[in-house]
Amino acid sequence: MRPLPLKLAPGSDLRLSLEDLARREGIHGFVLGVVGNLTRAAFQCPGQSEPTVLEGDLEVITLNGTLSPDSVHLHLSLSDGACQVWGGHLEPGTIVQKGADVLVGVLEQNKPAAATTATAPRLEIAVLPGCPWCSRALRLLRTLDVHHTVITVNDDSTFKSVQSRSGMGTFPQVFVDGTVIGGYDDLTTLHAAGELEALR
Known part of the structure; x- marks a missing residue:
């Protein structure tokens, strides 16, 4: 495994940025850690038909899950201004506020050379x-x-x-x-x- 740091600029979509990275680099791996804040968070709670959306000054607590060129499966937890913790399946529409640093663990053995010619x-x-x-x-x-x-x-x-x-x-x-x-x-x-x- 090799660590791959990713810096996300203000206004970036957290999920789509990771999807783009995995697809562009042919990455199979997982999220090791994250530090950052959000202006908007969209996440799917169990048993709900539509994602929950929060807006404001939101602090990311954890981001866990896997990445591959075909898909990502990510779970987000975050805190709002009242220190209430929320979480669920990360959805598009989760927007970085001032910036976010994500550390991805890349599994080298799962990245065959032929993957780029698929x-x-x-x-x-x-x-x-x-x-x-x-x-x-x-x-x-x-x-x-x-x-x-x-x-x-x-x-x-x-x-x-x-x-x-x-x-x-x-x-x-x-x-x-x-x-x-x-x-x-x-x-x-x-x-x-x-x-x-x-x-x-």
């Missing part, structure tokens, strides 16, 4: 940090175990790049085999027609 997922999805419809779309894809590539729109150049591909100004933006199919409603339409399963 076939890319047919489905791509462009998302904005904090966008609720983006979070729902990502949750749907994870629930159905549909392999996908996430494009996180954190700056103007990325926004212009995906907009030039899609012609859309709203998010999420979903592409299949490089062709735009639309947003969240179009994704659910594909699901209702049973066509998402073919993209696994």
Whole structure:
């Protein structure tokens, strides 16, 4: 195992940043530790149909879980201004406040050289940090175990790049085999027609 430090800038999405890292570097590993604070936290509590969302001055206590190029499984605990502790399954839309330092343990033996030449997922999805419809779309894809590539729109150049591909100004933006199919409603339409399963 080798340690890999990751510094997240203010405004970064905690979960999407770790997903991007694992996919980009072909990482199989787990979170060793984290120090940082949040302006917004989204996490799934057991038995609830929708994520719980907190906003304010939030301090991260722990972040545990695993990372791979295909998915991440992370549990977050945090404290609010009243020192009340919250926690659950980390969801997109968890936004770093002043910064966060994450230490990832990379399992070298699980990172074969051939992993970088694997076939890319047919489905791509462009998302904005904090966008609720983006979070729902990502949750749907994870629930159905549909392999996908996430494009996180954190700056103007990325926004212009995906907009030039899609012609859309709203998010999420979903592409299949490089062709735009639309947003969240179009994704659910594909699901209702049973066509998402073919993209696994």
